[in-house]
Amino acid sequence: MVRFSDSTCFDEITEPAIPIFPVHELLGLANTNTQLPDIIGEITAAKSTVTDPPHDKNHLMATIKMDNDVSVTMSMFDSQPVKLHNQLESMGGDPRVLVATSLNPKIVGGHLFLNATSGTRIYFDKETIAGETSTGCIADLNEFVNSASSQEIDFICTEKVTGIKLDKGWCYVSCSNCTKKLQRTVSAFTCLDCNNTNAVGVLKTDVSGGDVHCR
Known part of the structure; x- marks a missing residue:
């Protein structure tokens, strides 16, 4: 059962939604x-x-x-x-x-x-639409990071994939915290950057791309 209140509003989704796991x-x-x-x-x-x-x-x-x-x-x-x-x-x-x-x-x-x-x-639910958005390129993002005051902000970047680097395999296991490659031990993964001997791994693929835009 879904309940609606006087403040309920609807927005048309024009982009793929974040996968939600049942x-x-x-x-x-x-x-x-x-x-x-x-x-x-x-x-x-x-x-x-x-x-x-x-x-x-x-x-x-x-x-x-x-x-x-x-x-x-x-x-x-x-x-x-x-x-x-x-x-x-x-x-x-x-x-x-x-x-x-x-x-x-x-x-x-x-x-x-x-x-x-x-x-x-x-x-x-009351926060998912809040906030301002703007579009730009990687150069704009770098300028913002270098010049803006310290704050927490999310960026969504889209790009056109032009190739996948296969010289070291099609994927690698990265740290879920810092995204650096993990070192495999007998029974766990170790992240040297985070100094974590029981890191959670996420599969990553090295790709090259162009036409990058961020918002």
């Missing part, structure tokens, strides 16, 4: 460390250890109702829970539908947990 696909990815899926769902309950003022070590567990009314648990640690805790406090009893990105699914005690990673971002 529960059965999350179960298939659990404990594999092969992919960091995105989800959409409704927060029905949340518990956190966040205090005022917050400490360095925080923990938040949120119950997320997904497709077919199946509930999973999203878990966040350290500094990440503070922002979500404050957002939930300010929203009160409003419908709390969210999109959560780059989660690491794990099965613990027969229950599916979605653990936040360093790349996890939370977008509530």
